[in-house]
Amino acid sequence: MTGPEEYRARLRAWFAAEIGDRDPDxxxxxxxxxxxxxxxxAGLAFVTWPAAYGGQGLGAxxxxxxxxxxxxxxxxxxxxxxxxxxxxxxxxxxxxxxxKTRWIPAMLRGDAAWTQLLSEPGAGSDxxxxxxxxxxxxxxxxxxxQKVWTSGAREADYALALVRTDLDRPKYxxxxxxxVDLRAPGVDIRPLREMTGEALFxxxxxxxxxxPRDAVVGEVxxxxxxxxxxLHHERMALSAGTTGGRMDRDAFxxxxxxxxxxxxxxxxGVRAALAEVYIQTRLLDLLGxxxxxxxxxxxxxxxxxxxxxxxxxxxxxxxxxxxxxxxxLAGQAWEPGDTRAADTAxxxxxxPMTGIAGGTTEIQKNIVAERVLGLPREPRPDRDLxxxxxxxxxxx
Amino acid sequence: MTAVFxxxxxxxxxxxxxxTVRTLVERQSPPERLRAAIASPxxxxxxxxxxxxxxxxxxxxxxxxxxxxxxxxxxxxxxxQRELGRGxxxxxxxxxxxxxxxxxxxxxxxxxxDRFLPGIAAGTTIAAVAxxxxxxxxxxxxxxxxxxxxxxxxxRSPVPDAxxxxxxxxxxxxxxxxxxxxxxxxxxxxxxxxxxxxxxxxRQARVAFAGxxxxxxxxxxxxxxxxxASRRATVVALVAEQVGGGEALMGMSLAYARTRHQFGRxxxxxxxxxxxxxxxxxxxxxxxxxxxxxxxxxxDDTLLHLAKAYCGEAYFRLxxxxxxxxxxxxFTWEHASHLYFRRAKSTExxxxxxxxxxxxxxxxxxx
Numbered sequence: 094m095t096g097p098e099e100y101r102a103r104l105r106a107w108f109a110a111e112i113g114d115r116d117p118d119x120x121x122x123x124x125x126x127x128x129x130x131x132x133x134x135a136g137l138a139f140v141t142w143p144a145a146y147g148g149q150g151l152g153a154x155x156x157x158x159x160x161x162x163x164x165x166x167x168x169x170x171x172x173x174x175x176x177x178x179x180x181x182x183x184x185x186x187x188x189x190x191x192x193k194t195r196w197i198p199a200m201l202r203g204d205a206a207w208t209q210l211l212s213e214p215g216a217g218s219d220x221x222x223x224x225x226x227x228x229x230x231x232x233x234x235x236x237x238x239q240k241v242w243t244s245g246a247r248e249a250d251y252a253l254a255l256v257r258t259d260l261d262r263p264k265y266x267x268x269x270x271x272x273v274d275l276r277a278p279g280v281d282i283r284p285l286r287e288m289t290g291e292a293l294f295x296x297x298x299x300x301x302x303x304x305p306r307d308a309v310v311g312e313v314x315x316x317x318x319x320x321x322x323x324l325h326h327e328r329m330a331l332s333a334g335t336t337g338g339r340m341d342r343d344a345f346x347x348x349x350x351x352x353x354x355x356x357x358x359x360x361x362g363v364r365a366a367l368a369e370v371y372i373q374t375r376l377l378d379l380l381g382x383x384x385x386x387x388x389x390x391x392x393x394x395x396x397x398x399x400x401x402x403x404x405x406x407x408x409x410x411x412x413x414x415x416x417x418x419x420x421x422l423a424g425q426a427w428e429p430g431d432t433r434a435a436d437t438a439x440x441x442x443x444x445p446m447t448g449i450a451g452g453t454t455e456i457q458k459n460i461v462a463e464r465v466l467g468l469p470r471e472p473r474p475d476r477d478l479x480x481x482x483x484x485x486x487x488x489x
Numbered sequence: 490m491t492a493v494f495x496x497x498x499x500x501x502x503x504x505x506x507x508x509t510v511r512t513l514v515e516r517q518s519p520p521e522r523l524r525a526a527i528a529s530p531x532x533x534x535x536x537x538x539x540x541x542x543x544x545x546x547x548x549x550x551x552x553x554x555x556x557x558x559x560x561x562x563x564x565x566x567x568x569x570q571r572e573l574g575r576g577x578x579x580x581x582x583x584x585x586x587x588x589x590x591x592x593x594x595x596x597x598x599x600x601x602x603d604r605f606l607p608g609i610a611a612g613t614t615i616a617a618v619a620x621x622x623x624x625x626x627x628x629x630x631x632x633x634x635x636x637x638x639x640x641x642x643x644x645r646s647p648v649p650d651a652x653x654x655x656x657x658x659x660x661x662x663x664x665x666x667x668x669x670x671x672x673x674x675x676x677x678x679x680x681x682x683x684x685x686x687x688x689x690x691x692r693q694a695r696v697a698f699a700g701x702x703x704x705x706x707x708x709x710x711x712x713x714x715x716x717x718a719s720r721r722a723t724v725v726a727l728v729a730e731q732v733g734g735g736e737a738l739m740g741m742s743l744a745y746a747r748t749r750h751q752f753g754r755x756x757x758x759x760x761x762x763x764x765x766x767x768x769x770x771x772x773x774x775x776x777x778x779x780x781x782x783x784x785x786x787x788x789d790d791t792l793l794h795l796a797k798a799y800c801g802e803a804y805f806r807l808x809x810x811x812x813x814x815x816x817x818x819x820f821t822w823e824h825a826s827h828l829y830f831r832r833a834k835s836t837e838x839x840x841x842x843x844x845x846x847x848x849x850x851x852x853x854x855x856x
Contacts, residue, residue, distance in 0.1 A: 349854075349856050358856065364847070364848070364851055364856075365844075365847060367851060367856060368798070368847035368848075368850050368851055369847075371791075371850065371851075371854065372795050372798060372799050372847075375791075375792075375795055376775040376778060376779070376795075376799065377775075379775070379778035379779055379782060380495070380774055380775055380778040382778070382782075383495050383497075383498075383774075383777070383778045383781075386498045387495055387496045387497075387498055390496075390498045392496035392498065393496070394495065394496070395494070397494055397495050397774070400494070400495075400767075400770060400771055400774050403767070403771055404775065455764070458763065458764040458767035458768070459760070459763065459764075461766075461767040461770055462763035462764065462766055463763070466494070466743055466763075466766055466770060467743075467747070468743075468746060468747065468755075468757040468758065468762075468763050468766065469754065469755055469757060469758035470758075471760070
């Protein structure tokens with residue numbers, strides 16, 4: 094591929110041929126998987142990834158082109174932010190050569206879906222307090238514990254799991270990152286129903302799950318730096334569009350259509366809301382573009398993805414409330430089958446999650462303040478205690 | 490260009506230009522000289538202007554080389570204005586080197602270019618454009634033919650940098666379109682009355698014309714597109730100034746939050762203050778993200794209106810939060826906070842309010 098514009102032309106041709114005028118929302122799940130593989134096999138997906146692991150080794154400007162061209166077809170593909178943007182990116186940073194060649198090409202092609210096993214009932218914002226145990230047993234680890242808020246666990250094949258491998262070290266020094274096969278015996282996945290009525294998240298119970306000893310990513314008891322990098326990738330993927338999709342979505346065209354349908358396009362309040370939605374959404378695109386350019390130029394970024402994550406959550410709320418403003422009464426009571434009104438209400442019920450999942454807005458602000466702006470850190474009295482003592486209520 | 494927190498990726502030439510202007514501002518516009526400049530009759534530091542023009546070539550940055558300029562582009566201007574905005578440096582740069590120079594270049598009237606551009610490029614002619622809003626409304630300035638030339642009657646207000654100007658370019662909206670006239674502001678028929686200004690770093694005046702001799706620049710009624718292009722460049726430069734100011738405020742607030750102690754620890758360790766600063770970083774990063782696309786993708790009018798709508802408001806939020814973080818010292822005359830605070834609100838309204846630009850944005854999006 095000679096340049097971004099040739100890439101753009103090829104993408105357009107591919108989308109026109111494969112999806113055309115179809116409503117991407119109506120593409121059935123099995124067809125989505127096929128489309129993802131076909132896009133990858135055509136050499137058009139994840140082109141900024143190294144060629145050795147299934148990418149094309151191209152520059153950040155190609156990702157921008159992809160985001161621009163693919164945005165309107167996003168729902169015709171299985172979501173890749175977690176598998177590729179977070180899990181594969183973390184493997185690329187910390188995996189052994191054997192792990193990278195074994196896993197990454199399949200992740201990029203869409204042959205395997207991955208998720209993260211991080212939060213626990215007692216470890217939300219404070220992930221350093223995870224208590225799920227992994228204990229050595231011959232050439233395996235035996236994992237026991239409970240994870241929660243796991244997105245896409247039922248669809249995923251593998252997970253990167255943060256587990257405690259040493260109770261006697263301080264909390265951040267006794268955890269490891271394991272690759273867990275979610276089809277293995279002892280894995281019990283139970284959907285969690287959210288306020289939208291959907292179940293995007295799950296509880297995952299791990300009961301004597303056996304994991305090969307070489308399935309550790311990074312060092313044993315060195316899981317914290319892996320997690321830190323993983324969260325960095327997560328915020329970049331959710332906000333900077335490193336894999337295409339963001340946590341929010343470009344609601345502007347739909348909101349304009351909604352305003353037109355309700356005959357409210359001339360309403361001053363509606364116009365102000367529409368302009369603000371456009372501005373905030375476009376600013377996030379521009380910020381993401383600058384982040385990708387800096388990353389591509391090899392500049393040290395630090396956890397700036399947290400800035401984007403805060404903005405993403407705010408943008409989701411802004412769009413959701415604009416929809417309700419436009420719909421008015423029709424957004425709170427609608428005819429069965431009025432999908433537009435139903436979706437407007439769904440966006441409203443969806444936005445609170447965006448300021449919590451992937452790290453709360455408050456935690457993101459702490460990260461920005463402490464690790465981007467260099468301000469003093471919050472006091473952490475349990476930091477240097479052996480985990481056994483700091484979490485005595487959970488580990489006995 | 491300044492690294493904010495997401496590092497800026499610029500070519501070596503622009504990195505050098507940014508560093509040069511930044512050093513110049515740090516060395517030649519320290520707080521005491523800035524205060525003296527603001528209090529001076531001109532409202533800016535003439536010695537500094539001379540250095541900017543003669544040693545760094547800023548006055549002629551956008552002027553073609555054959556007129557003694559550097560033949561630079563809008564990205565160069567953005568780099569410069571970002572640094573001048575950090576100061577903030579009071580100077581006629583925006584009026585003369587950006588607005589007037591671009592207007593003359595875009596009209597392309599050979600006689601006017603020959604006559605005015607060398608002086609503008611050298612900094613010896615300070616030019617101002619008699620406009621501060623987005624649109625040039627018809628009247629109250631009227632142009633009438635008089636012999637080989639024209640005469641202007643009426644008044645325009647406010648006009649930035651009018652008092653310092655050696656040359657006034659007056660856009661006049663007529664039934665046949667927009668015309669631009671060159672006027673010598675020293676002519677006895679011109680009355681310039683200084684206005685009280687919110688932004689102490691940018692002087693403005695009311696300019697009255699009483700049968701003032703004027704030279705038509707370009708064809709009568711044919712300057713509309715040229716005027717729009719120069720106005721665009723001016724707004725882009727103004728946004729860069731806002732971004733630079735926002736970055737300066739971020740730096741000022743951070744430095745204070747790290748060093749000011751209360752209750753035995755830096756105030757920046759309190760979560761309420763940390764979160765305020767994180768919000769400021771969010772604004773500053775988003776402001777900075779518009780600059781390079783704005784300067785390099787000139788066809789995109791939605792981005793121009795977006796940037797002008799957003800950056801003015803964000804700059805003012807930063808300026809208000811900066812005062813809050815500084816506490817009592819923050820609202821004193823001696824502290825620099827209010828210079829940015831004043832400038833932020835002033836630039837929010839120069840060349841169109843956020844509300845106006847939101848309307849234009851939707852119009853360009855076909856809504």
